[in-house]
Every structure is written in structure tokens, then in C-alpha cells.
Amino acid sequence: SQQGEEDPQALSIQEGENATMNCSYKTSINNLQWYRQNSGRGLVHLILIRSNEREKHSGRLRVTLDTSKKSSSLLITASRAADTASYFCAMRSLVSNDMRFGAGTRLTVKP
Amino acid sequence: EAQVTQNPRYLITVTGKKLTVTCSQNMNHEYMSWYRQDPGLGLRQIYYSMNVEVTDKGDVPEGYKVSRKEKRNFPLILESPSPNQTSLYFCASSLIGLAGLNEQFFGPGTRLTVL
Numbered sequence: 001s002q003q004g005e006e007d008p009q010a011l012s013i014q015e016g017e018n019a020t021m022n023c024s025y026k027t028s029i030n031n032l033q034w035y036r037q038n039s040g041r042g043l044v045h046l047i048l049i050r051s052n053e054r055e056k057h058s059g060r061l062r063v064t065l066d067t068s069k070k071s072s073s074l075l076i077t078a079s080r081a082a083d084t085a086s087y088f089c090a091m092r093s094l095v096s097n098d099m100r101f102g103a104g105t106r107l108t109v110k111p
Numbered sequence: 112e113a114q115v116t117q118n119p120r121y122l123i124t125v126t127g128k129k130l131t132v133t134c135s136q137n138m139n140h141e142y143m144s145w146y147r148q149d150p151g152l153g154l155r156q157i158y159y160s161m162n163v164e165v166t167d168k169g170d171v172p173e174g175y176k177v178s179r180k181e182k183r184n185f186p187l188i189l190e191s192p193s194p195n196q197t198s199l200y201f202c203a204s205s206l207i208g209l210a211g212l213n214e215q216f217f218g219p220g221t222r223l224t225v226l
Contacts, residue, residue: 042217
């Protein structure tokens with residue numbers, strides 16, 4: 001069973017617009033990570049936010065974490081066509097060492 | 112170059128023929144893991160290892176075996192593959208920090224087809 005639920009499943013925007021993806025989870029977590037995957041390739045780590053952090057920035061990426069609502073969001077500002085990919089949240093629970101991924105959001109940025 | 116390598120990258124086999132997918136990392140990471148990715152299901156963890164000789168089941172371990180005899184290698188073994196194991200497989204590794212698992216580094220994937 002998956003730990004994370006992501007929405008939307010697919011998102012299509014124009015270049016220059018912002019893209020927001022959401023992730024909800026079920027159990028208490030140690031940290032939450034966001035990954036990017038280009039079609040059929042390995043995942044690439046984007047950003048990690050710890051359970052005691054509320055917001056984190058990295059370049060055009062902004063991640064928020066609300067542990068009371070068990071949810072996180074990834075915002076990509078000023079999107080580019082090269083941002084077209086699938087984005088996944090992943091989390092490690094407090095009670096085990098396994099990692100659970102959401103089903104992902106497929107982002108398409110049109111030039 | 113720091114990386115996770117997997118072999119083979121593509122494999123077509125038949126039901127019941129034992130196979131091994133190798134995974135190796137050169138970053139001295141303690142944590143290694145295997146995932147399978149199927150359309151609409153995201154990544155599901157098969158097995159993981161916190162260190163040498165320490166392995167644990169993930170979400171979908173049935174039909175798979177692993178071993179961790181050396182820190183750098185974490186092979187995935189399918190003793191008797193079946194068509195429902197047709198999937199895209201990823202190996203990943205990570206350091207274990209004071210606050211838990213750090214970012215995972217992923218291999219390029221192995222696309223397995225079981226006929």
C-alpha cells in the first residue's frame with residue numbers, strides 16, 4: 001500500500017506559470033522528500049524537509065510541510081519546458097525504516 | 112563519479128527462470144533499497160538494507176530475495192519469475208544521518224519482462 005497520495009495526478013501549464021503539487025500521507029514521518037523523474041529514467045532528488053521544518057526553498061522550488069494536516073506541497077515558480085516530468089513525494093515513517101512513495105504528479109509545461 | 116549502477120538495463124526472460132539484477136554504489140552508503148514502478152502505482156519498495164547483513168521487507172517483497180554481503184552491492188534475486196513481476200526496477204542508496212535517511216540516489220533502472 002502507498003503511504004502518500006498526490007494531487008493532481010496530472011497538471012498542464014504554460015511556460016512562466018507556477019506549478020503546485022500536493023502530497024498527503026497517513027502516519028507520522030521523520031522527513032519528506034520530493035523527487036523528479038523524466039520518462040522511464042531514474043529519480044532525482046529535489047529537496048528534503050524534516051518533520052520539524054515548515055518551509056524550505058531551493059532555487060525555484062518551495063516546499064511546505066504541515067504535520068498537523070499530514071500534507072506537503074511543492075511549488076515550482078516560473079516554470080520552464082524543461083520542468084516537464086513526473087514529481088513524487090516520498091516519506092519515511094517514524095516507526096520503520098522503509099520508504100513510501102506517492103503515485104506522482106505528471107507535470108507538462110508547454111512552451 | 113558518484114553513482115548507482117544496475118545491470119542489466121533490459122531483460123526479457125521466461126516464467127520460472129531464475130535471474131539476478133545487480134546493484135552497486137560507490138558512495139559508501141549504508142542504506143540500499145529496491146523498488147518496482149508500475150503505471151499508476153508510483154514506486155513500491157521491495158526490500159531495503161540498513162547495512163551489511165541487515166535486510167528488511169518493504170511493501171511488496173513476495174517473490175523476491177536480496178542479500179547484502181558487501182556494503183556496495185545489493186543484488187535482487189527472482190528465484191522463479193512470473194509475468195506479474197514484469198516491471199521497471201530501481202535500486203537506490205542513501206546515507207543514514209542523525210535525523211534519519213538522507214536523499215536517495217537512484218540507479219538508471221532495469222526494465223524486466225517475464226513471458
